[in-house]
Amino acid sequence: MANPNGGRRLLPLLSTPHKGGRSALTCRFRCGNACAHEVANTSENAYFGDVVKEALSRRGVLRAGALGAIVAGAGVAGAVPALADEPQARGRGNSGGGKGGDLRFTAVPPNKDDALSIPHGYKSSVVVRWGDPVLPDAPEFDFDNQSAEAQSKQFGYNCDYVTMFPMGRDRALLWVNHEYTAESLMFRGYTDGSLASEEQIKIALAAHGGSVVEIERVGNGGEWKLVTSGRRRYNRRVTAHTPMRFSGPAAGSDLLKTAADPEGRKPIGMLNNCAGGTTPWGTVLTAEENIDQYFINGDKVPEAQKPFIARYTIPSGVPEDSRRFDRVEERFDLEKHPNEANRFGWIVEIDPFDPDSAPIKRTALGRFKHEAATTTLSRDRRLVVYMGDDSRYEYIYKFVSKDRYIPGFDRHNRTLLDEGTLYVAKFTGDSRDSEIDGSGKLPRDGEFDGSGEWIPLVSGDRSYVKGMSAEEVLVYTRVAADKVGATKMDRPEDMERNPVTGGVYVALTNNTNRTAAEADEANPRSANKHGHVLEIVERRDDAAEKSFSWSLPLVCGDPKDPATYFAGYDKSKVSPISCPDNVTFDRDGNLWISTDGNALGTNDGLFVMPVEGRERGHLRQFLSVPSGAETCGPMVTDDQLSVFVAVQHPGEVSGATPDNPASHWPDGAQPRPSVAVVWHGSNKKIGA
Numbered sequence: 001m002a003n004p005n006g007g008r009r010l011l012p013l014l015s016t017p018h019k020g021g022r023s024a025l026t027c028r029f030r031c032g033n034a035c036a037h038e039v040a041n042t043s044e045n046a047y048f049g050d051v052v053k054e055a056l057s058r059r060g061v062l063r064a065g066a067l068g069a070i071v072a073g074a075g076v077a078g079a080v081p082a083l084a085d086e087p088q089a090r091g092r093g094n095s096g097g098g099k100g101g102d103l104r105f106t107a108v109p110p111n112k113d114d115a116l117s118i119p120h121g122y123k124s125s126v127v128v129r130w131g132d133p134v135l136p137d138a139p140e141f142d143f144d145n146q147s148a149e150a151q152s153k154q155f156g157y158n159c160d161y162v163t164m165f166p167m168g169r170d171r172a173l174l175w176v177n178h179e180y181t182a183e184s185l186m187f188r189g190y191t192d193g194s195l196a197s198e199e200q201i202k203i204a205l206a207a208h209g210g211s212v213v214e215i216e217r218v219g220n221g222g223e224w225k226l227v228t229s230g231r232r233r234y235n236r237r238v239t240a241h242t243p244m245r246f247s248g249p250a251a252g253s254d255l256l257k258t259a260a261d262p263e264g265r266k267p268i269g270m271l272n273n274c275a276g277g278t279t280p281w282g283t284v285l286t287a288e289e290n291i292d293q294y295f296i297n298g299d300k301v302p303e304a305q306k307p308f309i310a311r312y313t314i315p316s317g318v319p320e321d322s323r324r325f326d327r328v329e330e331r332f333d334l335e336k337h338p339n340e341a342n343r344f345g346w347i348v349e350i351d352p353f354d355p356d357s358a359p360i361k362r363t364a365l366g367r368f369k370h371e372a373a374t375t376t377l378s379r380d381r382r383l384v385v386y387m388g389d390d391s392r393y394e395y396i397y398k399f400v401s402k403d404r405y406i407p408g409f410d411r412h413n414r415t416l417l418d419e420g421t422l423y424v425a426k427f428t429g430d431s432r433d434s435e436i437d438g439s440g441k442l443p444r445d446g447e448f449d450g451s452g453e454w455i456p457l458v459s460g461d462r463s464y465v466k467g468m469s470a471e472e473v474l475v476y477t478r479v480a481a482d483k484v485g486a487t488k489m490d491r492p493e494d495m496e497r498n499p500v501t502g503g504v505y506v507a508l509t510n511n512t513n514r515t516a517a518e519a520d521e522a523n524p525r526s527a528n529k530h531g532h533v534l535e536i537v538e539r540r541d542d543a544a545e546k547s548f549s550w551s552l553p554l555v556c557g558d559p560k561d562p563a564t565y566f567a568g569y570d571k572s573k574v575s576p577i578s579c580p581d582n583v584t585f586d587r588d589g590n591l592w593i594s595t596d597g598n599a600l601g602t603n604d605g606l607f608v609m610p611v612e613g614r615e616r617g618h619l620r621q622f623l624s625v626p627s628g629a630e631t632c633g634p635m636v637t638d639d640q641l642s643v644f645v646a647v648q649h650p651g652e653v654s655g656a657t658p659d660n661p662a663s664h665w666p667d668g669a670q671p672r673p674s675v676a677v678v679w680h681g682s683n684k685k686i687g688a
Contacts, residue, residue: 043482107620110602129674148202157207159646161276177273193324222641222679240269250363277373287370291344300335366477378544388492423454429521438516438526440563449551500589530557567617594631626665
């Protein structure tokens, strides 16, 4: 195992990990200690164990052993339309083929090293790190002399979703989300938002959002570096202060109006951007997730609004660990501005090639704690967007546009996200109730699988939810999904569509709250601390269809644990994995999985697994990230010479401070969240 950054092993600080393996420090800053609060979804939606199971014959219904058989012949083109002829559609590997499974590296063993650990024969380098200049007039980073003005021009804190927009073979634009800030690691002596200086609060606001940076290839191989000279005319910082606009059916709704924006059409900034996606016309879709933690006084809103505020876990009063953004901008105090929280929690579209354009919050895609915005085209070329809601017992969604994508007709295509139908998923298992007992034991047919349907919530100004208007469905989407009986899942995170098989893969990170009585075939373990991966295959391989089949190809954990499943592969030959978070595919159809909150006691990492053929289920760890970090991104380039990975919150271990850091990655001093690239030393295809 190569350890190119010299990683000395650090002794762990004394701390008690939260449920699922995260440190208490991460839980505090990332999601406002969500796992310590009551579950927000108190609906009585049935679990699988409470409903009559539909008996399905799995022989003729989109099965074919991990669904690989649908690849044969012309089915691939119909399943995933090739978008390579559309500009910048290739950022996430939306096209390509191959048989998959051609992986020949030695797995990185689990470890606790303070390094980016990679396989033998590979190399890595840091592309961009927190504080690096983004705009040409940005100053160099100085940890002890930070300012909000400087941070608004520098690479933001933490980094999650990563995607690339090629400009020829050797130049590209890199988009990176800046999910959240960990102020106690950013500033010496920080305790909480009530005692922080106003400048520190302003720095944190500026460190949120996202960055567009120009990068260039080094030589002819897989290494990339930041462009640091010249005009860099596309470089951009998007922050919590960037002027934006609403589009779609809810734009102008009374629920979005504030004193500063009486028309309800011009939100300011974005927060807690986690996963995302790209569009066929070359823009970014970035997902606002845990937006609740930034507000105070959720209990002071008008009485009629309180149930909706509670459903989105907006805190009451002023929590002790609040960032107190309200001290510098009163819009974060809901007693004064009760609709401001409704202006966050959306999918935001950003044009990386137009740094002067206003980002667009797309209301037709609904409002919740968004994870992912993965796009594809249906058989009749309508745009389809897959999305998860990352909380315990939340739901899986998709959007299908009303109109069709027309190659090259940019003005038309950019309206596709304004009108269409928003759906939520309902899953049904095909095994007897008695066979799903919460232990993770496989049912009699040898697989966790079944059927499902996409339930419509809203189309344009038409609501399908009794008692709710279309605007209410879009602003309070969680409540609408409760009402139609959607299936409660174990933290739906990233979703990606396999470019070869057409299957949609969902990372379900964990849910330690699920009881044995609540276990169902799609969420088969109680106290599920390791998570699992779900595969959806829509009828006729058409993304616009309303019915689908599903299965669980991966139930995570220690392979020695009988409650794990690796698609039937020999578990003595696979890597342990815990808490799948972000997923992607290479052009050969291999599934890449990054983890967040490894509950097995070792560092998080990036894993790869074929999903078809003889190697189906042969999961191996490709890299591990430094102490306290989470693995984000990931992105495999179309030429398969490079893997980009976002190393989020290195050193975020309870008890760590700038004077007592738990990590020194990447530069040997204070830990700095960064995007790194990994490539083969002989410039071979990744994994081969």
